[in-house]
Amino acid sequence: MPNCGVMLIWDQGNVSINTEWGAFGDDGSLDFIRTEYDEDVDKNSINPGKQKHEKMISGMYMGELVRLALERFTKDGLLFGGKGSDMLFERGLKHASEQDYINIRYICECISRRSAHLVSAGLATLLNKIGEKKVTIGIDGSVYRFHPHFHNLMMEKIKELIDPSIEFDLMLSEDGSGRGAALVAAVAARLQKQHSQT
Known part of the structure; x- marks a missing residue:
């Protein structure tokens, strides 16, 4: 999710929303959940x-968040017997x-989750x-594509937070541009047609 691209397409496949919400929180609305590691990543x-x-x-920053946590826990004596090295602070x-x-x-699991x-x-x-009853969500990015548990973590959490009458599907959209949205819309429309014929 390097560009935080998420597309929502519903029911008839005729409407899509591209979130592009990477800048969400720039106004301070996420400060209550930001950690010292988030602040360090941002500052640098x-x-x-x-x-x-x-x-x-984003996957672009998750590794650095993990490294900063490891560095802190090592300095606090909670990892590696408190013995850090230049290598830890790099590799x-x-x-x-x-x-x-x-x-x-x-x-790593905590950062991913x-x-x-x-x-x-x-x-x-x-x-x-939105309140639509059937929505297809197209997600781009290497984290969603390659992380072995990211899809399942998202499915579980979304199910926990939404109205139970809403049906949704998560699909990989490898192109966050209009082509990706068109592809997801076409697939959603085809699936909708198949469901209505059965």
Whole structure:
């Protein structure tokens, strides 16, 4: 989700919304959930104070969020016996224990889950507001495409947050442009036609 592109297309496939919500939160509306790691990523980015939502959910920033958490936990003595190195602050360590690996995996899961839940909360809000009963959601980006659990995390959270009468489907849209929206709309229309014929 490097560009935070999410497209919603409903029922007859004749309407689409392209969220492009990377700048959501630039007005401070997300400050209540931003962490010290989010602040660090933002401050050291090429565009401080801008695209705050993107910096919390995008694969482009997730690795740095994890690295910052590992650095902090190491300095606090909670990882690697408190022994950091220049390698940790750039790439890695050789003296990690099995518990360290478990902790690192947990940190990665937390960052990934938070990203999926933030995207899902925004989508659930839109679905509830729109009120359409059948919606296809096209999502672009490498995180959604390659992360082994991202789709399922999103499905679970959206189901938890939306009106139970709303049916939705998540589809990979590899092109966040109009071509991607057209493709998702065409697939949604075809699926709708198939459902109405059965």
